[in-house]
Amino acid sequence: xxxPDAFIPLSQGAVYWIVALIFIALSLRWAKKEMSEExxxxxxxxxxxxxAIQAFNLPVAMGTSxxxxxxxxxxxxxxxxxxxxxxxxxxxVIQGILFGDGGITTMGANIVNMGVIGGxxxxxxxxxLTIATKNQNASLFIAAWLACVVSALACAIEMYLAGTFPLVxxxxxxxxxxxxxxxxxxxxxxxxxxxIATARPDIIVLPRAVSA
Amino acid sequence: MxxxxxxxxxxxxxxxxxxLAVFLASGDPDGLESTALVVQGDxxxxxxxxxxxxxxxDLTGKFSYEAPFPDYTMGDALGKPGELIVMVIGVILAFVAxxxxxxxxxxxxKKEA
Numbered sequence: 001x002x003x004p005d006a007f008i009p010l011s012q013g014a015v016y017w018i019v020a021l022i023f024i025a026l027s028l029r030w031a032k033k034e035m036s037e038e039x040x041x042x043x044x045x046x047x048x049x050x051x052a053i054q055a056f057n058l059p060v061a062m063g064t065s066x067x068x069x070x071x072x073x074x075x076x077x078x079x080x081x082x083x084x085x086x087x088x089x090x091x092x093v094i095q096g097i098l099f100g101d102g103g104i105t106t107m108g109a110n111i112v113n114m115g116v117i118g119g120x121x122x123x124x125x126x127x128x129l130t131i132a133t134k135n136q137n138a139s140l141f142i143a144a145w146l147a148c149v150v151s152a153l154a155c156a157i158e159m160y161l162a163g164t165f166p167l168v169x170x171x172x173x174x175x176x177x178x179x180x181x182x183x184x185x186x187x188x189x190x191x192x193x194x195x196i197a198t199a200r201p202d203i204i205v206l207p208r209a210v211s212a
Numbered sequence: 213m214x215x216x217x218x219x220x221x222x223x224x225x226x227x228x229x230x231x232l233a234v235f236l237a238s239g240d241p242d243g244l245e246s247t248a249l250v251v252q253g254d255x256x257x258x259x260x261x262x263x264x265x266x267x268x269x270d271l272t273g274k275f276s277y278e279a280p281f282p283d284y285t286m287g288d289a290l291g292k293p294g295e296l297i298v299m300v301i302g303v304i305l306a307f308v309a310x311x312x313x314x315x316x317x318x319x320x321x322k323k324e325a
Contacts, residue, residue, distance in 0.1 A: 098302070
């Protein structure tokens, strides 16, 4: 879902950068207020894991592959959608500048899609579903799946506004492929949250109804 | 689990995932690339991706940038060993960047207090 430079005109890329910068500023305010010394290793290890797993494309049929995005995972584990913005921004900067994975002028759009939309949709869906169903793993899976799909649909709309994709075929293809890729997102999110909750239950932030 | 053990184990797992990615990652296009191929008529929605399918990128009036390690490689000459080195660098860099940024933020808070 990393948008390359060629897919969005400079003027539109600038608009997404402005939106991204607003959320980056808010994420820094969150980090300044909420980040404890104990949480720093978890945040950094999460970033390293998200970087590695984003490079691991798994086949999802239909001649397509996909990988974990990680916005929902970061937001749920750290208890704030701004945590996803904080982590994904730094990961996307490294990927874009060093590895050409995602563009420079489109980095704002990538931060908005994967960090902001992924983080907010994942976090609030998880909390809403947890309250409604009291089922942690099902809530995690659905929240991460939905975060992946909604981010992809937002990306399809951005591609339409950029004149890169027609609207309906873009929405259909992005929605279909990421509905399949979202299964990977959901599965890895369930596994990772349970793994970290077992290893460091003291630093993970989960709703009270499902905390161990 | 103790803090240092957690960090070392976390980085080790991330490096293992990165190493596996070098050898096992799918060569099929991702969701965005597949969609681009579909809308330009080089792929059907649910069919396999043709081997020679290529995304047409129009860079007219757009920014162009050549990354030092494009597509997580060090060029064709270094092959898989180069990809492994790049992946390890990336994992460690992601850890250091986020650890450093987090430290800076918490230190700024302490100074203000």
